[in-house]
Amino acid sequence: MPDARYAVAAVLVTAAVTWALRALPFAALAPLRESATVQYLSTRMPAGVMVILVVYCLRDLPLTQPRALAPLVALAVTVGLHLWRRNALLSILGGTAVHVALASAVFAA
DSSP, rough: OOHHHHHHHHHHHHHHHHHHHHHHHHHHHHHGGGHHHHHHHHHHHHHHHHHHHHHHHHOOOTTGGGGHHHHHHHHHHHHHHHHHHHHHHHHHHHHOOOHIIIIIIISSS
């Protein structure tokens, strides 16, 4: 069994590394906050991420089968709700509810 000094040193080194790893992102992000590139990306990225997610989710959708209507109708409802109310939570919940209802009740296999 290691002696007490070795155990204390191991705990202190572990604590120092843990603290440094948690503080590093904050230290690295401080200079980036004033960057014009980061400010530009912060306004453009949410829409870009949503487009990528939509394409990823719909890429294998079999458009020739009737079950493809559930996600497409849910997408239309989500977009429509968001354009109407500009409320992300309402859009997400409404689209999800429509998709679940259509997929489980109308287009269930």
